[in-house]
Amino acid sequence: MEARHLRYALALAEHQHFGRAAAALGIAQPPLSQQIAALERELGARLFDRTARGVFPTAAGEAFLARAHRALAEMSAAVSDAGRAARGETGRLRLGFIGSALLELLPSVLGRFVHDHPGVRLGLQEMSTRRSTAALLAGELDVAIGRGAPRGAGAEDLVAVTVGRDHLVAVVGAAHPFARQRKVSTDQLKGQHLIVAPADEEPVVAGWLAGLLGEGADAPARTGGVTEARDVHTIIGLASCGVGVGLGPACLRVAARPGTRVCEVSPRVELPELVMSFRAQDRSPVLTAFLDITRELCPEVSERLERRLGPR
Structure with missing residues (x-):
């Protein structure tokens, strides 16, 4: 049994006439009659009553046609789903x-x-x-x-x-003295409480910061301390509250909230490239x-x- 046999049976049930069904399918009437007869032999049941008034499904035919309709719908859906998956329209x-x-x-x-x-x-x-x-x-x-x-x-x-690609900038609240500057130097940052991403997030910044703060366990205390914040919005938020000077990528300018200012860091500190x-x-x-x-x-x-x- 093939999908075409299902289509033939459904067309015959719809048109109730071999000639009209054959025309709708685009085939001659004799092959359609032969295929329906072969299908009935394969199933071992008469699917259609041939009468002078037309061709009508038997009880066996009605049961078969209900399944045939669902089977063809599933086949069509399978073809559609396969095409969508191949085009990247479904999946994960x-x-x-x-x-x-x-x-x-x-x-x-x-x-x-x-x-x-x-x-x-x-x-x-x-x-x-x-x-x-x-x-x-x-x-x-x-x-x-x-x-x-x-x-x-x-x-x-x-x-x-x-x-x-990006580089390091400083973000401060509007009341901070740096808010009136376009640039801040590394020497100016040494006396500030700094808000930065953790070392596993920005290792280059962590290395630069270690050089900025100097060595020794009391280095953060001598220089104003360090607060770690993984998210750039948190860095900006803490800076806007006056906690200290936030350090992050220059792209944070697009997220800077009212009441904050962004300053360039001098000398310029290049960040690792953003990589996909x-x-x-x-x-x-x-x-x-x-x-x-x-x-x-x-x-x-x-x-x-x-x-x-x-x-x-």
Whole structure:
């Protein structure tokens, strides 16, 4: 039994006439009659009564046609679902990212992806670069966005492309003396209480900060102290409260709240590049769709992806 046999039987039940059913199917009447007769022999039951008034389903025919209709609907849905999955319109995308990625890359790319692929289930988790790399290598993520290229065992199996560059800035409340300055020097920062991301989040900043504060257990006390805050919004919020001077990527300007000021740090401190990573052997259509949107919205990233993966 083939799908065409189901279609033939349904067409005959609808038109109640072999000639009209054959015309609707686009075949000659004799082959249709032969196929229906062969189907009845295979099933061992008469599906249609042939009368002078027309052709009508028997009780066996009614039972068969109900299942046939559902079977064809399921086959059509299966074809549709397979096509959508192949185009990356369904499935799952698991994304790990550092908080600052929400300030420059993800708003446009993720917003467009959600709009264009509403059938994809998203798994989103903010995490440090080290954790997201480990999760990516373990198969727990499909994409990771963090600071700097992935490192460690297995990193050679990942594709990593730069998606942004940034440098360090200081954010203060409007009442802070630095609020009237366009730049602050590292010497000025030495006397301030600093609000920074933890070392596992921004290791370059942590190293720079260690040099700024000097050595010794009492160094933070001598220089005003340090408060760790993982999220850039927390850094900005604490700075706006007058707790101290927040330090973070320049992209935090887009999140700066009223009553805060952002100053350049001099000399300039470059941060590790914002990097998007994924497994080189991942051929998921959903990942491909996400990368295609990234290529479309970020021309520079598109060029880097093309060098690594080839043209779309």
